[in-house]
Amino acid sequence: MAAMTCLVQLILSLVNFPFFLHAVETDYASAELPNTWRNNDFISRGSVDFVDGSTIRSILLNTSNPANFPAFGCGFYGRKTTNSFYFAVFAVEATSDSTIIESGSPQILWIANRDNPVKDNATLEFTGDGNLVLTDADGMFIWSSNTSDRSVNYMNITGNGTLMLVEFNGLELFSTTVWSSLDYPINTWLPGQTIEEGQRLIASVSASNWTPGQFFLSFANDNLYAFIQSSPPQVYLQVFNEGAESKQFRTGRLELEYTRQTIAARFTSETEKFQFLRLDTDGHLRVYQWDRANASEVADILTDNRGICAYPTVCGKYGICSNGQCSCPVGNNGDTSYFQQLNSSAGCRQATPLSCQSTHLHSFIELPNVSYFSFVAAISDTDIESCKHACLENCSCKAAFFHYNSNNLSGNCSLPSQIFSLMSTSPVLDRYNSTSFIKVQRSTLVPASPASPSPSPPLARKKSIRIELIIGPLVAALIFTFNLIGASVHILRKRGSIEEEGRRKTEDDWEKSLNLATNLPTRFNYEDLRSATENFNKRIGGGGFGSVFEGTLGDGTKIAVKRLDRLGQGRKEFLAEVKTIGSIHHVNLVRLIGFCIGNSNRILVYEHMNNGSLDKWIFHKNPATTLKWEIRKNIILDIAKGLAYLHEDCRMRIAHLDVKPENILLDGSFNAKLSDFGLARPIDRSQSHVITQMRGTRGYLAPEWLSRRITEKVDVYSFGVVILEIVCGRRNLDFSQPDEDDYLLLPVLKQKAEQNQLFDMADNCIEGIQQNAEEVVKMIRIAIWCLQSDYNKRPSMSMVLKVLEGLLTMEPISDYSFLTSTLVEAPAEVVMVPSSPQPASILSGPR
């Protein structure tokens, strides 16, 4: 509010007194020409070193954005360690007085010089004739907006993440946009932005190197496609279905627009939060949502119905992806000599590279039920032998892919000149039969396997005989050399197989320990889960960890299937978690039914909870679904029971670390169960645990998170916040409150507690609340008890439970100064230690 008023005043002052401008220090979202900014910490206005190692030296920053939106800025972005910087538009979290918060992770929305980073002391100049020019430290020209003499006099950073050069006449309140960063897409796509025919979104090489990489998104034949660079580029993803003009996803949509001979696609976000699309370095087109100083993935466009195997680099070159696991092509009779496994991102290497000089040694490895992400028919309605023959005839053809017609042995033939990842197909699920023939070079040292007779034309064979005759005198020397090479190849291969064996052994060990472990939930195979969820179709939730899908098992049991991010945990940690969570059973904890683990799949299967998460039911803004007091009371009791069991009763004592309404699920009868143990950690009396994964949620974090040393009592604090939210019908942290001072609930609570008017806190609209005033006030007091900033004074969950059940009373609290308005942010790393035993003095004993 205050910021808004300020802005209005500012605009008025600009209108009335244009000369006043230089004195206004807070005017930070626009700049007048001429002006020069140097890329170093001393001269730039807001220089911030982020926890992730990047640095921003901001030039402009617009902080007057709606709640759930970041601040947008432009300036130098890069890393001091490598001394490479970009002139970029970014999204960051900032306070209303324009201080950028360094614990966040800045999101880069646009870059001027993506393939030419600059160094320290590079300059950005907004010249007197209205041009924006980036020059490196050594004076080398890097980039310019080419807007000289086009009447530009302002550069602005708008409330939608756009850098604009405008012609602005302050007196007439009239402005024309001459240049906009929206017209020069990099790899992100902002709400409202269109990508037109002729424009490309190009993924970066890696997260820290913004050079254009191999994936791009652009129009062809009136549709938007994703391509991987090769000659010619290969399509791996079609954005709009045939004939469709829009593509809806959970949090927004893409739409085709036809404007004056061109076609464009517009991205529209359908949530109140700031979202953007990004073509990522792995070729996925993902939707990100701004959330607590960072952006997290909320959707992966098109992956859910294509599967992760349909991406060109998922298993590297020539790697075959099957349910997310990678392998190399194997010849007839299990001959593994043609391909060597490199690391999973590099794929497989041909033992003998293909050579156009000796095409008579070309041959095929036949891979039934294997296909390719891109199928462009080079020959339609042909037979399999003609398809193979066409590939052998043309040296730039690297494989023949054949798709059978459904009713006869004819089909279509594709002959690409460069091979990325292959994918296994299932004739039943994918509704087509396909066979792939991978072209390989037979080495003269490896005799052709008799099962795959060389299809090379006789002419070529004759030619090679002639060559052998000519070089006859050299043959003896050559044989000697070949023997040497042969021996070393043999040794290398043997070493490879020993390593392979070692790897297999640890896998086997894990399999063994899995089989021995008791109390382990069911192990599902990926195909079963894929069919149970109808190919991961109905997404019911998700977050930073991955996505949750609804499914039904063969026996009709409804399940919630949580697919974790591919790069999250290692195999060992995942299984440790499954063992831990799988072995605890309590009526107030969501039950883990099973799991699935493959090379890159980490899936958890939970019981399905009909009424979803608690946040949908308690907040005032959903009058249709607000629960009555009696039910709310029972939910609080259920959560307390679940937490008490986790902390104190179960064999493996556990801290949850992310208690919030989203993680409390309700069954058909509104019984509450705690869920989401992704962050949970064992409470180990003999050991502390370093936690670097994701931590807690803003608004629910106890003050000691700041000290980076926490105990299970942080759950008690979060529980206190949840009680308050249930009783008050609003969030603790609620940016939609009309008054800035009321964003947080705790200061309001402090005031009411001091005035002894706690009942004012309760949401009047809750049915039955007036009739139970005494109970309601007691509940708020319990919340206050749990919210004490000294965690030693906070009760244990079992004590809370006893008070809730009326078996104990708590001593009244008279000093409420701990109910402060500080909003705690989670640090990057914390250490979890067990709490010291409860001092008995706080209790007044049974009544």
Ligand SMILES: *[C@@H]1O[C@H](CO)[C@@H](O)[C@H](O)[C@H]1NC(C)=O
């Ligand atoms: C940048 O310029 C300042 C003064 O203009 C100078 O003191 C500093 O050494 C320069 N930094 C580098 C890395 O050249």
Ligand SMILES: *[C@@H]1O[C@H](CO)[C@@H](O)[C@H](O)[C@H]1NC(C)=O
């Ligand atoms: C500016 O003009 C140069 C030369 O005509 C061109 O290479 C460059 O891409 C242009 N820059 C922009 C931002 O349009």
Ligand SMILES: *[C@@H]1O[C@H](CO)[C@@H](O)[C@H](O)[C@H]1NC(C)=O
């Ligand atoms: C650019 O900034 C000026 C000064 O802050 C402002 O008055 C004007 O409306 C802005 N123009 C646009 C297009 O945002």
Ligand SMILES: *[C@@H]1O[C@H](CO)[C@@H](O)[C@H](O)[C@H]1NC(C)=O
């Ligand atoms: C900053 O953002 C606000 C709100 O989104 C917008 O109204 C304002 O015009 C922006 N400032 C400039 C200078 O563009």
Ligand SMILES: *[C@@H]1O[C@H](CO)[C@@H](O)[C@H](O)[C@H]1NC(C)=O
């Ligand atoms: C961004 O904001 C500017 C001015 O505030 C407006 O002219 C432009 O249309 C907006 N762009 C999008 C994509 O919404």
Ligand SMILES: *[C@@H]1O[C@H](CO)[C@@H](O)[C@H](O)[C@H]1NC(C)=O
């Ligand atoms: C920000 O989000 C990204 C991706 O969702 C994640 O990898 C990163 O750890 C997050 N950073 C912080 C500081 O939370």
Ligand SMILES: *[C@@H]1O[C@H](CO)[C@@H](O)[C@H](O)[C@H]1NC(C)=O
């Ligand atoms: C995988 O191999 C490629 C090429 O051999 C190499 O550049 C890359 O760094 C390797 N990646 C990993 C994770 O080892």
Ligand SMILES: *[C@@H]1O[C@H](CO)[C@@H](O)[C@H](O)[C@H]1NC(C)=O
């Ligand atoms: C290909 O898949 C079909 C159907 O799943 C199966 O019957 C057939 O045996 C598979 N072929 C090979 C060679 O694996």
Ligand SMILES: *[C@@H]1O[C@H](CO)[C@@H](O)[C@H](O)[C@H]1NC(C)=O
């Ligand atoms: C083969 O291509 C034709 C024409 O391009 C197409 O109509 C047909 O559906 C394709 N058949 C298969 C099996 O892909």
Ligand SMILES: *[C@@H]1O[C@H](CO)[C@@H](O)[C@H](O)[C@H]1NC(C)=O
């Ligand atoms: C195979 O079936 C397709 C229709 O699916 C037909 O067009 C084609 O002529 C048939 N080919 C042969 C050789 O029978």
Ligand SMILES: *[C@@H]1O[C@H](CO)[C@@H](O)[C@H](O)[C@H]1NC(C)=O
């Ligand atoms: C050989 O194959 C490449 C791509 O696979 C194709 O572009 C080229 O036209 C083919 N050449 C002949 C003579 O068919």
Ligand SMILES: *[C@@H]1O[C@H](CO)[C@@H](O)[C@H](O)[C@H]1NC(C)=O
């Ligand atoms: C294609 O797959 C189906 C189902 O597995 C099978 O019945 C059929 O024989 C296959 N056709 C060919 C040509 O392989």
